[in-house]
Amino acid sequence: xxxxxxxxxxxxxxxxxxxxxxxxxxxxxxxxxxxxxxxxxxxxxxxxxxxxxxxxxxxxxxxxxxxxxxxxxxxxxxxxxxxxxxxxxxxxxxxxxxxxxxxxxxxxxxxxxxxxxxxxxxxxxxxxxxxxxxxxxxxxxxxxxxxxxxxxxxxxxxxxxxxxxxxxxxxxxxxxxxxxxxxxxxxxxxxxxxxxxxxxxxxxxxxxxxxxxxxxxxxxxxxxxxxxxxxxxxxxxxxxxxxxxxxxxxxxxxxxxxxxxxxxxxxxxxxxxxxxxxxxxxxxxxxxxxxxxxxxxxxxxxxxxxxxxxxxxxxxxxxxxxxxxxxxxxxxxxxxxxxxxxxxxxxxxxxxxxxxxxxxxxxxxxxxxxxxxxxxxxxxxxxxxxxx
Ligand SMILES: O=C(O)c1ccccc1NCC(=O)[C@H](O)[C@H](O)COP(=O)(O)O
Numbered sequence: 033x034x035x036x037x038x039x040x041x042x043x044x045x046x047x048x049x050x051x052x053x054x055x056x057x058x059x060x061x062x063x064x065x066x067x068x069x070x071x072x073x074x075x076x077x078x079x080x081x082x083x084x085x086x087x088x089x090x091x092x093x094x095x096x097x098x099x100x101x102x103x104x105x106x107x108x109x110x111x112x113x114x115x116x117x118x119x120x121x122x123x124x125x126x127x128x129x130x131x132x133x134x135x136x137x138x139x140x141x142x143x144x145x146x147x148x149x150x151x152x153x154x155x156x157x158x159x160x161x162x163x164x165x166x167x168x169x170x171x172x173x174x175x176x177x178x179x180x181x182x183x184x185x186x187x188x189x190x191x192x193x194x195x196x197x198x199x200x201x202x203x204x205x206x207x208x209x210x211x212x213x214x215x216x217x218x219x220x221x222x223x224x225x226x227x228x229x230x231x232x233x234x235x236x237x238x239x240x241x242x243x244x245x246x247x248x249x250x251x252x253x254x255x256x257x258x259x260x261x262x263x264x265x266x267x268x269x270x271x272x273x274x275x276x277x278x279x280x281x282x283x284x285x286x287x288x289x290x291x292x293x294x295x296x297x298x299x300x301x302x303x304x305x306x307x308x309x310x311x312x313x314x315x316x317x318x319x320x321x322x323x324x325x326x327x328x329x330x331x332x333x334x335x336x337x338x339x340x341x342x343x344x345x346x347x348x349x350x351x352x353x354x355x356x357x358x359x360x361x362x363x364x365x366x367x368x369x370x371x372x373x374x375x376x377x378x379x380x381x382x383x384x385x386x387x388x389x390x391x392x393x394x395x396x397x398x399x400x401x402x403x404x405x406x407x408x409x410x411x412x413x414x415x416x417x418x419x420x
Pocket of ligand 1: 374
């Protein structure tokens with residue numbers, strides 16, 4: 033019998049004809065397959081689905097249920113590469129393993145990464161293809177269905193803010209290492225750190241799951257989820273495919289991070305729908321004005337994270353939050369979007385400054401996790417103890 037999450041996922045992408053570029057997608061796809069000399073799907077027709085805003089090619093009736101990300105569909109449809117679609121939206125982070133037609137597998141570019149984030153994304157493509165080979169989407173979807181019900185990330189932030197007289201709520205990050213700073217904490221026990229954060233007033237926790245660059249893991253996410261910690265959990269990873277969202281849910285995540293510097297608009301729209309179908313929240317992260325402009329045009333975004341880490345230098349500057357909110361605060365307030373200031377917050381002055389700019393929450397890793405007692409460090413960061 034079909035799982036209800038799978039059914040919900042199907043329901044969220046009604047079976048209508050995909051036409052962002054106005055032509056009938058199934059016939060174009062079939063033509064593309066023929067032109068390319070690729071064999072059609074072994075069983076069942078390639079059926080196309082469209083979400084109200086995002087789109088997905090969903091191959092039904094085959095044993096290995098496959099979802100394709102929206103920009104891959106556009107790639108097939110338009111003949112343009114994902115990288116040129118992304119570049120047209122001002123996205124500077126390129127993909128390396130560029131998926132083409134299904135039977136072709138992935139094409140690998142020989143270029144070298146331009147920066148740390150691009151390197152992370154390229155490594156993520158390799159990691160993901162290995163994970164998917166071990167666990168096809170249908171199994172991940174079924175496993176997501178067995179996870180404990182998601183907790184309300186936004187409600188937890190709101191409640192903490194009210195409890196603390198309007199101070200920004202804290203999303204405290206369980207972070208062992210960073211690609212820029214290296215190892216942040218030697219004696220790293222994710223459950224101990226998570227409990228200490230919660231006890232000292234964190235509203236939500238961010239659990240890094242990237243292994244290669246942050247020494248995080250999905251085991252960390254799962255153990256914290258099963259440890260009795262009640263704070264909602266953000267799976268902090270580099271999402272490039274909906275598979276990762278289902279996987280994060282299956283390991284107990286209540287929210288995921290979607291990075292505008294990495295994901296084209298259609299992928300963000302589609303991923304937001306997948307999150308909604310799973311009862312999860314998406315923290316949509318921007319670094320600059322161009323990304324913020326894009327995200328403000330997308331319906332259904334409830335939380336925006338402004339990352340203070342420059343994508344050029346990877347240096348942090350908390351003034352980035354203030355600068356973006358000065359220019360776009362009005363529209364953000366009008367749309368009732370919650371804003372989180374992320375990265376590079378070290379002192380009560382930093383927190384007060386982003387609070388004055390209008391943020392509802394702060395996401396902090398390094399300045400807490402590097403202290404001997406990361407829980408006690410919260411009072412140091414805010415200049416007072418937070419109510420739990
Ligand atoms: O933390 C890094 O060095 C890093 C490098 C490249 C891409 C992303 C990176 N960090 C991810 C994050 O967003 C931070 O872990 C998070 O905002 C907390 O930042 P901080 O308080 O400065 O540890």
